[in-house]
Amino acid sequence: LALDSTLDMLMSALNYFAFREASKPPDAEHAYGHGKVESLAGLFQSLFIMLSGSFVVYESVRRLLQGSFVSEIPLGIGVIVFSGIVTLLLSWRLKVLSKRNRSLILGTEKAHYAMDFVSYVGVIAALVLVGWTGRATWDLVVSILVAAYIFKEAIHILTRAVSELLDRGLSNTDLNTMRVLILRHHPSIVGVHNLRSRVVGNLLFLDFHIEIRGEADFKKAHDMTESLIDKIKGHHPNADVTVHFDPEGE
Structure with a gap:
């Protein structure tokens, strides 16, 4: 447990620094921000x-x-149950935050504590089964099941991180x-093309062209575009949207 707690602290520290770096605003060298720090972490x-x-x-x-197995089963279970309850509460809170912010880092932190909770449950199950049946092989069976869950969570994180690094x-x-x-935003918008997107951390980069019917002057077209961007940000608060407007048929 001491080693596991130390590793948790190190990973949480890494997440903290990665989240802080990823939250920095764009600068001259990183015009699209620092969101990929989350992906690398x-x-x-x-x-x-x-x-x-x-x-x-x-x-x-x-x-x-x-x-070699734990001999004091009641004491072992008591310590692990307490740790498991604390870990479950942390995991639940991080799950809420990660969904709200769409953050890979917070999702990773949530998964980390969820895996700790599953590990604690696995240890309790192994202690009970070994103590009840006297068969030490139950420890190996439970460990394999816990490891399978850990690998499933790790693959999910890996898939999302690689996807973001490859500009999914x-x-x-x-x-x-x-x-x-977009098409329902205003009757004058009759077409949309070159719609492209890129997701990095909790940021969405979006650009597209809209076709506008009739002879709309620049200011009207600009105002329509700005209101469309506001509408999109209503659905995706962290979106960075670029819109080009063209006359109908172009």
């Missing part, structure tokens, strides 16, 4: 989490071969929803 942590999952299985095999955009469904939102 998520990539690193996903690999570390996979290593942790492998270590869980390794330790279980080592204990099985050496015949919105899904086709979300793009179609965005296209409908």
Whole structure:
């Protein structure tokens, strides 16, 4: 538990610094912001989490071969239950924050504590099963199940981090929803093309062309575009939107 707590502190410290860097505004050298710091941190942590999952299985095999298990089962369960409750509360709070902010870092932190909670539940299950049946192999079985969950969470984080580093955009469904939102914004908007998106951390970069019917002067077209951007930001508060307007048919 001491080693696990130390590693949790190190990972939380990494997340804190990554979140702080990613939140910095754009500058001359980083015109699109620093959001990919989150993606890099998520990539690193996903690999570390996979290593942790492998270590869980390794330790279980080592204990099985050496015949070393926790002897004070009631005391062990009491300590782990307390740690598990605290971890569950932290995980739940981080889950709420990560959904609200759409942040990979907060999602990674949530997953980290969720995996700790599953590990605590696994330890309790192993202690009870080994104590009840006297079969040490239950420790290995439970460890493999816990490791499988850890790998599943790590792969989810890895997939999102790599996607963001490779400039993944919105899904086709979300793009179609965005296209409908644009076309319904004003009767003068008769077409939308070159719709492109890019998701980095909790930021959405979006650019597209709209076709405007009739002879609209520059100010009217500009005002229409600004109101459209405000509408999009109503759905995606962290969106960075660039709109070009063209006469109908161009």
